[in-house]
Amino acid sequence: MTDDKTSASAEQLKGSVKEAIGKLIGDARVEAEGRRQKREAPPRGAGAVRGR
Structure with missing residues (x-):
C-alpha cells in the first residue's frame, strides 16, 4: 500500500x-x-482499502 502511494507521488x-x-x-x-x-500518474492512494 505504501509503495503505491510513493509511486504515484x-x-x-x-x-x-x-x-x-x-x-x-x-x-x-x-x-x-x-x-x-x-x-x-495513478491517483494517490489508489488501491487503498477504506472502512477497515
Whole structure:
C-alpha cells in the first residue's frame, strides 16, 4: 500500500519537475510531456482499502 502511494507521488513529482523545466527553458515538448506524465500518474492512494 505504501509503495503505491510513493509511486504515484513520485510520478506526479517527476511530471511537475519536467513541466517546470520545459517552461523554464522554453521547450514546449518537454512541458507538454510533463503535463502528460502528471495526468497519467495513478491517483494517490489508489488501491487503498477504506472502512477497515
